Amino acid sequence: MxxxxxxxxxxxxxxxxxxxxxxxxxxxxxxxxxxxxxxxxxxxxxxxxxxxxxxxxxxxxxxxxxxxxxxxxxxxxxxxxxxxNLTGIYKVFVMVSTPQFMMARASKILKSFYDPTLIVVFDKGDKFMELHITEFGYPNEVLEWRIQGWMQKALEICGCKNLDIKITKSMARKDAITAFKINWE
Missing domain, CATH: 1.10.260 (434 Repressor (Amino-terminal Domain))
Incomplete structure (x- = not known):
């Protein structure tokens, strides 16, 4: 990877x-x-x-x-x-995006940072999302935690408050996927 x-x-x-x-x-x-x-x-x-x-x-x-x-x-x-990295024109784009739209774009964003990787929106609602990494060339908790921190700041820029992002499944711990459950106000 x-x-x-x-x-x-x-x-x-x-x-x-x-x-x-x-x-x-x-x-x-x-x-x-x-x-x-x-x-x-x-x-x-x-x-x-x-x-x-x-x-x-x-x-x-x-x-x-x-x-x-x-x-x-x-x-x-x-x-x-x-x-x-989410500065300038990217920051404006993120600020006017809904959290759901921003995280739906996460697949393309993460693919531009890590290869190979594939992340998909598994479930979403007004104040929650669940994202799954289904392909990760080198499953590792360090990378999962890093992505979790990146998501936190990206969603804060989108205007989300009281964020809670949990990694509920981990490919690094031998699960089939890495799952991020995200809730906000």
Whole structure:
């Protein structure tokens, strides 16, 4: 499985902006494979190995800056990614979209970040949705938590309040799908 350069760049920028002066500590602690990515120019349109580019660096962020809490590191970096990437014309688009429309577009959005991946709307109503990832080339909780954080911020930009996003099934835990149950006011 691969991740687009925009995902890698968001992790790079997340560490630089949130852990002032500690980016070198982060880079120096990476494996050689991850260093090969983070020590070079990260091209937004290129595809990178998911483990070396996203999973390992996110686990390291959890270890270094969140007292070992990888879930928090993944969620926060996903939230940051939506906050920084859904800007300009994209932010206007998201702000005028309904939550249902925005999350229905998640399949195309996620496909542009992670390959292969397929996410579908399983159920929806006025104040809830259930999304299923039915294809994920490298099932991993780090990626699921990151997507959960991204969804949180994207839906906040849509105007959703009191969001509750739960991962009720997980391909990483050997379920057939990853299911996100989303409720809001």
């Amino acid at each position: 691969k991740a687009k350069g925009t995902v890698i760049s968001s992790i790079h920028n997340f560490v630089k902006e949130n852990f002032n002066g500690q980016y070198d500590q982060f880079k120096n602690a990476l494996s050689q494979e991850s260093k090969a990515i983070y020590n070079n120019a990260i091209l937004a349109t290129d595809w990178y190995d998911i483990h070396s580019g996203v999973i390992e660096p996110t686990k390291l962020i959890g270890k270094l800056y969140y007292n070992g809490d990888v879930k928090k590191a993944a969620w926060e970096s996903g939230y940051y990614s939506a906050q920084s």
